[in-house]
Amino acid sequence: MIRRNFLELLGGAGLYTTLKPLMPEYLEKVSLPGTDEDYWAQIQQAYTTSPQIINLNNGGVSPSPQIVQDAVERYNKYVNEAPSYYMWRILDQGREPLRENLAKYAGCSPEEIAFNRNATEALDTVILGLPLKAGDEVVLNPYDYPNMLHAWRQREMRDGIKLKFVKFPIGTEDETKIVQAYQEQMGPQTRVVHITHVINWNGQILPTKKIADAAHKIGAEVLIDGAHSFAHLDYKIPDLGGDYFGTSLHKWLSAPIGTGMLWIKKEKISKIYPLVPNDSPKSDNIRKFENLGTRPFPLEQAIGIALRFQEAIGNVRKENRLRFLKNYWAEDAAKMPKIKINTPFNNSCALAHVSVEGKTGGEIESYLFNKFKIHTSPIQWEDLNGVRVTPHVYTTLKDLDRLKEALYQLSKA
Ligand SMILES: Cc1ncc(COP(=O)(O)O)c(C=O)c1O
CATH class of the missing domain: 3.90.1150.10 (Aspartate Aminotransferase, domain 1)
Known part of the structure; x- marks a missing residue:
């Protein structure tokens, strides 16, 4: 119905053909609650x-979806015809177009995203790679994801940083209370505020931008765990107000299992040491985080098919x-x-x-x-x-x- 009215509005097939690329976005805005x-x-x-x-x-x-599974199988078959040739010379060529497409979808520059295997790897890259010293404080939430809490605790054990836990009113609708709970733990030693955008335990969405703005006011940086929000909620990564963001792509994007993404604001890339260093760990090239060794290229390349599926919906x-x-x-x-x-x-x-x-x-x-x-x-x-x-x-x-x-x-x- 909507589509027919829209076509009538355009007054004929010729104009429709010209404007066709605009269709999905237009339809998305007028389509109703699902x-x-x-x-x-x-x-x-x-x-x-x-x-x-x-x-x-x-x-x-x-x-x-089936098309993503098929792509994994197809790419895997190529790879097994001559692994080093198809992996390094053929499939590897697909990474830059994929980076551009995913960056466009995420609303950021392709120079700010790196591919990896999951949210844990993305977020741990930042947690373990940030230059912090004894006495520096990190604000976090007991309802953050355990892997991230483990990584911060390891830094506490190893480097003497201090972890300040928010007293979190789980389940509350009151955003002001939530922002206040974070602010209460922020102080002059706060270097990082870790925010889980969608809490995995109960699905609560946090007012990430408001917490991030409060953190920036006191000069702290913000790491956002977007494992559950990416391709689930409609937003662009920079809208969240963070400096660093990690997500899995095998959750809401329905990409192959074992795919993830790290986003770092361009000007912050050089200060983060990679988990797996390349020859230039202090470079500001986001690709330094992709020096993962031999890995499943078919999974990575099939992300592009999952992205198309997402964009079609x-x-x-x-x-x-x-x-x-x-x-x-x-x-x-x-x-x-x-x-x-x-x-x-x-x-x-x-x-x-x-x-x-x-x-x-x-x-x-x-x-x-x-x-x-x-x-x-x-x-x-x-x-x-x-x-x-x-x-x-x-x-x-x-x-x-x-x-x-x-x-x-x-x-x-
Ligand atoms: C909030 C949150 N962060 C991080 C992760 C880690 O994701 P992965 O296991 O894909 O690394 C999860 C997984 O469920 C999660 O719910």
Whole structure:
């Protein structure tokens, strides 16, 4: 309907052909909250997910659509015809166009992004590569991802830096309270503020830009963990206000498993020592972070296919759909006896954490899987004790109706 009206508006095929490249963006702006089930049924067909298990742990890692899996297989076959030739002389040629395409999507310069294997590698590059000395302080959150906490703790142990933990009101809708919690830990010795854009435990979205602005005011730098927000929420990396950003591409971009990306503001590149040094570790060339040794080129090159798939859906449409899916089950679940949603509805998208009075996360997870074949992630962390439920673009409303039924039965058990 929208498409037809738009074509009529353009007044004929000739003009349509001229303006065709503008179509997706235009349609994205006018497309509504993601309830076109015919459209989403086609997206579901692009995936090869199991009809036997309802996978609602897409927060762990995403499956790739068939076209991405095919690309991995195709590139892998080339490589195995003559590995050193196809890897270093053929597939390697694809890295720069890929860098440009991904940079355009992420809203930054290609000179600011490096490819690697995952968010852990991207973020650890910054955490372990930043020049910090004993007494320097880093502000972080007990709900940051464990790998990042481990890396900061290693620096504490090795270099004598001090870690200042935010007293974090998990689940609150109150952004001012969150920013204040970070500010309370900032002081004259603060060198870095580590911010998880979307908290993996409960899907809460943090007011990253506001926290980053407060950090910059006192002269600290900002590292953003975008593992769960990239290709999930509609934003450009520089909008978040950070100096450093790391993400996995095998989460919301649906790129092959084992792909990630590091972004560093151009003027900050030279000060970060790479995890795996090349011949010029103090250079300001972002490629110094890609000296990873021999690695799976087919995975890296297939990122480009995942990016095309993402762009065909469009960020706005995807974000709307994911939020719609979360609300579809969580709003009803919140009304059931003994059930609590521990995720702020207004500051979240696909991921949500649910608890059931009197049950542990492990018990809820087992019940959902054993009785209903619904796969979720048990989350018992700090004040949270329940399961995380994460639909994806291929999740159907029927799947979520089954989840609601399962939660309802559990709430009465
Ligand atoms: C917030 C957050 N940061 C970092 C990571 C690490 O991602 P990866 O295992 O792909 O390195 C995860 C993984 O779930 C995460 O949720």
